Amino acid sequence: MLTRKQHELLTFIHERIRETGVSPSFDEMKEALDLRSKSGIHRLITALEERGFIRRMPHRARALEVVKLPESAAPQSTPAKRGFSPSVIQGSLSEPAPLPDNHxxxxxxxxxxxxxxxxxxxxxxxxxxxxxxxxxxxxxxxxxxxxxxxxxxxxxxxxxxxxxxxxxxxxxxxxxxxxxxxxxxxxxxxxxxxxxxxxxxxxxxxxxxxxxxxxxxxxxxxxxxxxxxxxxxxxxx
Missing domain, CATH: 2.10.109.10 (Umud Fragment, subunit A)
Incomplete structure (x- = not known):
């Protein structure tokens, strides 16, 4: 079970990635949670990582990935990206065409x-x-x-x-x-x-x-x- 601050941070990271495609900075997370120092954010991120809710992408700045959300937030959750094996299309077309109507x-x-x-x-x-x-x-x-x-x-x-x-x-x-x-x-x-x-x-x-x-x-x-x-x-x- 997550603490209130852990839940708030996880939700903030999740929403920011959905909106912008990139995780928030530590300063943005500190401001969003009204914390005085970045060390508090580091502790929250470590706790979320240990519980399997997020993971850090190595060797890159601002690279957090939300793996799961608590069950109470499941309808808005971003699932783990492991396990997907989409077919990769190769090749190209010489002329563009409108996007298909049957998306x-x-x-x-x-x-x-x-x-x-x-x-x-x-x-x-x-x-x-x-x-x-x-x-x-x-x-x-x-x-x-x-x-x-x-x-x-x-x-x-x-x-x-x-x-x-x-x-x-x-x-x-x-x-x-x-x-x-x-x-x-x-x-x-x-x-x-x-x-x-x-x-x-x-x-x-x-x-x-x-x-x-x-x-x-x-x-x-x-x-x-x-x-x-x-x-x-x-x-x-």
């Missing part, structure tokens, strides 16, 4: 659903995304919110500091708008699909990598179309 919506009941694995998305230099929904991947319903979703295989390393690696399967909520700071599937000039953090700056949109080896790319807003927002990630072990 699956979240069912009202049940523990899991099947999403179309529509192709590859670049976390690096943009590439064309495959538009083939003949492959599918099973996704726990608890990983999803409302609306329509689809899955993509990540290619590249430009989002590694956000915990997104080459070969990961990202779950995308279909959307044509996104708030500044969200990680999105962006279509540039109608033919380059990429997974990046979106920043709005006046009449321009910046697509930020989460890897210092990659530069931020800035475009007039009319050249960038949002095709979805990151809501989950699955990794094969």
């Amino acid at each position: 699956h919506s979240v069912p009202e009941g049940g523990d899991a659903l099947t999403l179309p694995l529509v192709g590859r998305i670049a976390a690096g230099t943009p590439i064309e995304a495959l538009q083939d929904d003949s492959n599918h991947v099973g996704v726990p319903a608890s990983l999803l919110g409302s609306g329509e979703h689809y899955a993509l295989e990540v290619k590249g390393d430009s989002m590694i500091d956000a915990g997104i690696f080459d070969g990961d399967i990202v779950v995308i909520q279909r959307a044509d708008t996104a708030s500044s700071g969200e990680i999105v599937v962006a279509l540039v000039d109608q033919h380059e699909a990429t997974l990046k953090r979106l920043r709005r700056k006046g009449d321009t949109i910046a697509l930020e990598a989460a890897n210092p080896a990659y530069e931020t790319r800035i475009f007039p807003s009319d050249r960038v179309k949002v095709q979805g927002k990151l809501v989950g990630l699955m990794r094969r072990y």
Whole structure:
């Protein structure tokens, strides 16, 4: 059984990862829990890790992963990412096509659903995304919110500091708008699909990598179309 502070911290980390795709900093956690020092956060994180609720990703800053939530919070939980073995699509298309219309919506009941694995998305230099929904991947319903979703295989390393690696399967909520700071599937000039953090700056949109080896790319807003927002990630072990 978790203490109140442990539960508050776990919930805060979980919600921040869902909203931004990256775990909060120690300063953000300290402020959210109204603690005076980071040592209190370190103790809470260690306790949560020992109880199997979170795990730390080695050799990376701000890299916490929520493995499970208490049963009382199960409907909003993010399940452990172990055990998923999605089929990886290889290849590319020379011309883009609209996203399929039959992306699956979240069912009202049940523990899991099947999403179309529509192709590859670049976390690096943009590439064309495959538009083939003949492959599918099973996704726990608890990983999803409302609306329509689809899955993509990540290619590249430009989002590694956000915990997104080459070969990961990202779950995308279909959307044509996104708030500044969200990680999105962006279509540039109608033919380059990429997974990046979106920043709005006046009449321009910046697509930020989460890897210092990659530069931020800035475009007039009319050249960038949002095709979805990151809501989950699955990794094969």
